Amino acid sequence: MPPDRTTTDAQALFERGHKSFQQGDFREAVECFSRAIRLRPAVAAGYRYRAMAHLEMGNRLDALNDLDQAVRLRNDDPVLYADRARVLLRQQAYPAAVADCDRALALDPGLAPVYGLRAECYAANGESGKAFADFAKAIEQDPDHAADYRLARAELHLELEDYAAALADADAALLLNPDDPTAYHTRGMAHRGVGDEIAAEADFSRAIHLDPNRVSARLARAAAALGRKDYAAAEADCDAVLATVPGLGKAFEMRGLCRRHTGNHAGALADLNEAVKQSPDAPLPYNLRAGVHYAQHQYKRAIQDHLAALERDPQNAGTFNQLGWIWATAPDPDVRNGERAKGCATRACELTEWQEAGYLDTLAAACAELGEFDDAVRWMEKAIELVPAADEADYRTRLDLYRDGKPARMTPEV
Numbered sequence: 001m002p003p004d005r006t007t008t009d010a011q012a013l014f015e016r017g018h019k020s021f022q023q024g025d026f027r028e029a030v031e032c033f034s035r036a037i038r039l040r041p042a043v044a045a046g047y048r049y050r051a052m053a054h055l056e057m058g059n060r061l062d063a064l065n066d067l068d069q070a071v072r073l074r075n076d077d078p079v080l081y082a083d084r085a086r087v088l089l090r091q092q093a094y095p096a097a098v099a100d101c102d103r104a105l106a107l108d109p110g111l112a113p114v115y116g117l118r119a120e121c122y123a124a125n126g127e128s129g130k131a132f133a134d135f136a137k138a139i140e141q142d143p144d145h146a147a148d149y150r151l152a153r154a155e156l157h158l159e160l161e162d163y164a165a166a167l168a169d170a171d172a173a174l175l176l177n178p179d180d181p182t183a184y185h186t187r188g189m190a191h192r193g194v195g196d197e198i199a200a201e202a203d204f205s206r207a208i209h210l211d212p213n214r215v216s217a218r219l220a221r222a223a224a225a226l227g228r229k230d231y232a233a234a235e236a237d238c239d240a241v242l243a244t245v246p247g248l249g250k251a252f253e254m255r256g257l258c259r260r261h262t263g264n265h266a267g268a269l270a271d272l273n274e275a276v277k278q279s280p281d282a283p284l285p286y287n288l289r290a291g292v293h294y295a296q297h298q299y300k301r302a303i304q305d306h307l308a309a310l311e312r313d314p315q316n317a318g319t320f321n322q323l324g325w326i327w328a329t330a331p332d333p334d335v336r337n338g339e340r341a342k343g344c345a346t347r348a349c350e351l352t353e354w355q356e357a358g359y360l361d362t363l364a365a366a367c368a369e370l371g372e373f374d375d376a377v378r379w380m381e382k383a384i385e386l387v388p389a390a391d392e393a394d395y396r397t398r399l400d401l402y403r404d405g406k407p408a409r410m411t412p413e414v
Contacts, residue, residue, distance in 0.1 A: 021056075033049050081107070098121045112141035118134050131156055139153075147177040147180065148173075151186060222237035222251075234254065238254050253285055272289040289305050303327075324341045324343075380398060
């Protein structure tokens with residue numbers, strides 16, 4: 001018996017939809033699959049294919065709706081559960097994504113890529129132990145994609161600040177796929193984590209060579225150069241990023257910092273003003289701009305920016321410390337405020353469990369500003385116990401001031 005006309009027409013529409021999908025015409029693909037579904041609404045494949053086209057267009061909710069219908073029609077198909085888990089992962093619905101991975105593996109324990117997918121879900125949900133276990137299974141059972149799993153595991157190691165493990169996985173991923181710019185980027189971040197800025201820059205440069213439009217690698221290389229105090233190289237990378245993405249606040253932040261270090265305060269302020277404009281709810285641009293004001297002896301403006309940063313991040317110990325230092329040590333008596341300085345310095349110390357030498361130093365300066373020199377000496381002695389030997393002489397200079405009953409007064413370098 002020949003196929004009926006409805007089946008034939010639906011098949012032709014499926015084929016046209018596939019062709020449109022492969023050619024990148026996802027809107028036409030959705031239209032073809034939709035017409036096919038109207039002709040044969042009980043066929044799960046139509047919903048699955050339309051979901052894939054919706055995904056390419058960024059329509060995740062439409063894709064989820066289609067995959068839900070496909071699963072209702074074929075609840076014994078593990079691939080459908082895996083497809084839906086991928087979309088749920090993008091939607092940050094991690095427990096639901098894990099549940100779909102579990103269903104897929106219950107139906108087909110040999111579906112090795114699902115272990116990698118479930119590992120990503122666990123990692124995103126903060127369940128690193130389960131993620132590592134699934135990554136190990138995926139690497140063992142799906143060797144064709146082992147580079148991808150090792151790279152994803154390396155990124156999880158990075159998040160957990162296990163830089164040695166991240167390096168090992170990134171190295172292994174690059175052995176399997178030596179032309180992967182993402183792997184070089186990830187290894188570069190691991191090198192930065194262990195303090196090897198030169199190796200990090202080499203990896204970021206390789207990532208940029210393989211993918212010249214990789215903005216994240218240029219920003220990372222700029223940060224590495226900044227760490228080495230190669231401000232010219234860092235600024236050049238920021239320039240290149242801003243030529244590609246003109247409104248990227250992070251690039252303005254970094255270039256502003258470079259210009260501050262090289263004494264270009266006008267340029268630094270221009271960049272940091274733009275960074276604040278681009279990211280008005282982020283505390284860092286305000287703190288960085290405060291540093292430029294401080295270097296120019298504009299203490300009141302520096303205070304205003306630090307207070308703005310504190311509004312956006314009320315638990316930032318560094319911001320409390322900077323405010324405390326200005327209120328305790330500014331040369332201008334109209335700026336100094338011992339009570340505020342002590343309050344801010346105390347909070348900074350509380351947030352760091354009294355283990356940060358620089359914050360204890362600020363608390364000592366605040367006590368000295370209030371005339372509480374015995375407390376100033378006590379806190380400075382505690383700070384000296386924690387400070388690196390290279391900085392001890394500077395701390396002892398202030399300790400001698402407090403023992404002599406004198407407060408600290410600091411004039412920043414211009």
